[in-house]
Amino acid sequence: MRVLLTGGAGYIGSHTLLKLLQEQNEVLVLDNFSNSSMESLRRVKQLANRDFDFRNGDICNSTLMNDTFNAFKPDAVIHFAGLKAVGESNDKPLDYYTHNVTGSVELLRCMRRHGCKQIVFSSSATVYGEADYLPYDEQHPLRPTNPYGRTKYFVEEIIKDWTASWSEASAVLLRYFNPVGAHDSGRIGEDPLSTPNNLVPFISQVAIGRLDKLNVFGSDYDTRDGTGERDYIHVDDLARAHLSAVHFASKNKACEAINVGTGRGATVLEMVKAFERASGRPIPLNMAARRNGDVAKSIADVSKANRLLDWEAIHNIDDMCRSTWNWQSLNPLGYK
Incomplete structure (x- = not known):
């Protein structure tokens, strides 16, 4: 084709x-x-x-x-x-x-x-x-x-x-x-051209030392640990x-x-813990107020797919974090 x-x-x-x-x-x-x-x-x-x-x-x-x-x-x-x-x-x-x-x-x-x-x-x-x-x-x-x-x-x-x-x-x-x-090779991955807008690339840049800490927006949602839950x-x-x-x-x-x-959700703090397991590095956190427009939970019904x-x-969240860390550690400045 x-x-x-x-x-x-x-x-x-x-x-x-x-x-x-x-x-x-x-x-x-x-x-x-x-x-x-x-x-x-x-x-x-x-x-x-x-x-x-x-x-x-x-x-x-x-x-x-x-x-x-x-x-x-x-x-x-x-x-x-x-x-x-x-x-x-x-x-x-x-x-x-x-x-x-x-x-x-x-x-x-x-x-x-x-x-x-x-x-x-x-x-x-x-x-x-x-x-x-x-x-x-x-x-x-x-x-x-x-x-x-x-x-x-x-x-x-x-x-x-x-x-x-x-x-x-x-x-x-x-x-x-x-x-x-x-990708498993660590040769291609997500490389935001400026400060990441999404959670996992932000966490990975904290782990590699490009950013100081992760801002967690909202800790009082109706979820397992109060932080937002998403389907990754x-x-x-x-x-x-x-x-x-x-x-x-x-x-x-x-x-x-x-x-x-995936049909499964993970909270912000669960993703942080998974990334700490993958990288062997602590992720400093700053608990901040909720952002306008963020929802408590977003999970897919994937039966149609x-x-x-x-x-x-x-793949599960540990696979996701391991491959992200592999990419980030092999390419600390992304494609630059």
């Missing part, structure tokens, strides 16, 4: 790229490096011992997109490209709507123009908002609470309309919960889910939203 990977140099994109190459797919990566590194692509090429096509550019550039589709003629698209920081989206909402929504519309236009009928979209559990019940299943009401989540929700709706208007099209909307971890998923499991989704889209003419998680994609997560 010929697969166009938008945002393929990023954290999840690079791990998915490696899986695609290992399964002997032909791949073209399109990335503008706004939050990624060319070094990740170089390392994937070494790990896979296979080459792939690459274009440096933005999905909002219609000329570039048309040239790319003309030259590569993809059978399917896996769409990662977009801005992804919740806090930043509150400060720069128009940037998020431009890159995430307008860029996705341009991509879908290009796919229709060139007869590319299959898309797997990198969505997010943030589309659910506050829980009416847990675990979240795909029928839960969608009430995103920030601009980032709303861009994911809007693009999901646009893709649903796109597939409804084109009987030959198919789409899988993968709603990620909390991706963490790194290993990036390797998530990458496998994308391959399963591409295979599903190639055989089914539909648009399906599917949760990707099990049923439709024949997929399930196989």
Whole structure:
């Protein structure tokens, strides 16, 4: 299969790229490096011992997109490209709507123009908002609470309309919960270009000495230890889910939203303890007030992924923390 990977140099994109190459797919990566590194692509090429096509550019550039589709003629698209920081989206909402929504519309236009009928979209559990019940299943009401989540929700709706208007099209909307971890080799992993927005990369930078301490936002939630509880998923499991989704889209003419998680929750303090076990280093903590917009618990119902994609997560939080520490200790400054 010929697969166009938008945002393929990023954290999840690079791990998915490696899986695609290992399964002997032909791949073209399109990335503008706004939050990624060319070094990740170089390392994937070494790990896979296979080459792939690459274009440096933005999905909002219609000329570039048309040239790319003309030259590569993809059978399917896996769409990662977009801005992804919740806090930043509150400060720069128009940037998020431009890159995430307008860029996705341009991509879908290009796919229709060139007869590319299959898309797997990198969505997010943030589309659910506050829980009416847990675990979240795909029928839960969608009430995103920030601009980032709303861009994911809007693009999901646009893709649903796109597939409804084109009987030959198919789409899988993968709603990620909390991706963490790194490739077992320690060669590729999550490398935030600034202070991490997510828990585990922040913990790993504290452990390696780049940051002084971890701020724990909220210790009075209705959870086992008072700290927020999340469904964390290993990036390797998530990458496998994308391959399963591409295979599903190639055989089914539909648009399906599917949760990707483990179905199990871990609190902030449980993740800290797991990372201390993995690294052998203490993680200094600062207990702080809750942040606006944070929910107490976010856990996935993954039965639909099990049923439709024949997929399930196989890694636990100790695996996630060990692989993260392996990546961070081998690359204390990330890809720099």
